[in-house]
Amino acid sequence: MASADGGPATIETIARRAGVSIASVSRVLNGLGGRPDTVRKVQAAATELGYVPNAMARSLRGGRSGQIAFAMEDIGNPVYVAMVRRIQAVAREAGFRLLLHSTGADREEELRALRSLADRHTEGLIISPIRITQDHLDELRRAVAPVVVIGSLPEGIALDNVRVDSRVGAAMAVAHLAGIGRRRIGFLNGPLDTVPGQARHQGYLDGLGTADLPVDEELVEFGEFRTDSGADAALRLLERVPDLDGLFCANDLIAVGALRALREAGRRVPDDVAVVGMDDTELARVTWPTLTSVGLGSARRGELAAELLVDRLGEGRDREPRWVSVTPELVARESTRS
Amino acid sequence: MASADGGPATIETIARRAGVSIASVSRVLNGLGGRPDTVRKVQAAATELGYVPNAMARSLRGGRSGQIAFAMEDIGNPVYVAMVRRIQAVAREAGFRLLLHSTGADREEELRALRSLADRHTEGLIISPIRITQDHLDELRRAVAPVVVIGSLPEGIALDNVRVDSRVGAAMAVAHLAGIGRRRIGFLNGPLDTVPGQARHQGYLDGLGTADLPVDEELVEFGEFRTDSGADAALRLLERVPDLDGLFCANDLIAVGALRALREAGRRVPDDVAVVGMDDTELARVTWPTLTSVGLGSARRGELAAELLVDRLGEGRDREPRWVSVTPELVARESTRS
Structure with a gap:
């Protein structure tokens, strides 16, 4: 992202272009708001100069935030600890950072985790819901980034899926x-x-x-x-x-x-x-x-889910969804x- | 955010203004990239029409993402489970969603959690590092959003802090x-x-x-x-x-x-x-x-930390940092x- 004069766009060049103070630009770009016309001027100048804040910059450069998320039911259940450890290991190996949600099996929390993919703050999500409602299915179909489900899915949902009988x-x-x-x-x-x-x-x-x-x-x-x-x-x-x-x-x-x-x-x-x-x-x-x-x-399911997600975010972008199973013991x- | 004709800016109105296809707009706004001049046209049209993707929109509207984060050492240690439960309860009550990081006491992971506050994806962070290096102190001083530390801090760090002897x-x-x-x-x-x-x-x-x-x-x-x-x-x-x-x-x-x-x-x-x-x-x-x-x-420390953070994100925006302690038993x- 370069400014019109060849150097990178900075708060200074944006302030000059927008005709407002450096402090105002800083406030707007740091999300602290400002007078509506100031915000508008700063936005326009920032766009013209090719400057965008980090989160936005990444999203416009091609959806790379370097983060994936795992939404589990309850952080207090050690079954998820085993999953998290392996998900994190695979994620790190592939250069991703892992964010965690503990949803308490709350439907709204789970749906919000799915919807928040639209923010592009995370590139993909692993989710392990214990109840799958129609709303879950709708959000899963609508998801704007790759999702891997750990747990049983109804037929006809074309998503990567890891299950155990x-x-x-x-x-x-x-x-x-x-x-x-x-x-x-x-x-x-x-x-x-x-x-x-x-x-x-x-x-x-x-x-x-x-x-x-x-x-x-x-x-x-x-x-x-x-x-x-x-x-x-x-x-x-x-x-x-x-x-x-x-x-x-x-x-x-x-x-x-x-x-x-x-x-x-x-x-x-x-x-x-x-x-x-x-x-x-x-x-x-x-x-x-x-x-x-x-x-x-559980460890193996976490590992498989992470591998499917990492693959989907890279080489496997366009492959058919995979369903993999592990065997109880x-x-x-x-x-x-x- | 309204478009020039009074309705909300949509992918359609942006496509018309930018003179590109709806598919191109969708790709750009969803972070999937495109030809440089297409990206530039879509960005400019989106700005003119007052349309910004969610994360950016929130940040420009005043830094409200409705999310806070907790960075703990190890999700496998039940001491953090007790903290998370209370942090989450206080956060929910105040209308915040909680994101979790399990850092493995890795210095880089902890520093990254602090730095990622610049993304404005989370409005504040609770962090509980078991080692505090000079880099931690530097990042804490530099943090662009409120941080509460659970654990002992050296003198002279002006941050909300919850500790136990x-x-x-x-x-x-x-x-x-x-x-x-x-x-x-x-x-x-x-x-x-x-x-x-x-x-x-x-x-x-x-x-x-x-x-x-x-x-x-x-x-x-x-x-x-x-x-x-x-x-x-x-x-x-x-x-x-x-x-x-x-x-x-x-x-x-x-x-x-x-x-x-x-x-x-x-x-x-x-x-x-x-x-x-x-x-x-x-x-x-x-x-x-x-x-x-x-x-x-641990539960009480989580609760106090969450209360300090929620207060700091609201009424207590400008108050002096508070250090609070709990007593071992x-x-x-x-x-x-x-």
């Missing part, structure tokens, strides 16, 4: 508990109106069917995907089903709460109740007893060891 | 261990070239002095502020000091690693070795035995209970 993972958890002889296998789920909540519920039923165990609604409790909620749900379940001998928890946070509740209720793990979590987070190694958990490849630890 | 907190941990009769009190610290590492080291020495215990360099190990590093350091310490009966860990992550190492080495907690962590994170309630920890008011749990 948590239904299969949930069935693996139940099969593992049945395999060590447990017959009254409870299930602490998150909300049923979420994508993961539904998949895990189906998998729990699949697992019971395969093990020839009867479906008993008494054995299922719902709550949030959080520790305190898991502890409360476990206490309700123990109250209702005193002969509970196995427990599948829809994520590790719920399982950590359940372990605490079981200890407070005087139940030994795994002797009285064997427990399986899901996501295989760092927490599974920290609890006592350590927690058997079904890994859903059960990691046995003390909470199911006899 | 972790030296006092460390001394409290040692006093607690001495108070339950421990005499060989080890210390697992983070790097000594960090602000928290230095403060905790001083506090450890203070605590020994107050309890009339001798200083023995054999009892101190250094590592990173992370779980695996804590486990390794604990093993080294146990090897060197077999009669260890108390252990102060410079944060809860180190303590979680130490608990694991002690269990693997066959030492009972607290009977053989009593353990105290620092930060009083969610982890302290999850481990077994549960972990005694010195709380450094020891929370006793099973790891020090006889």
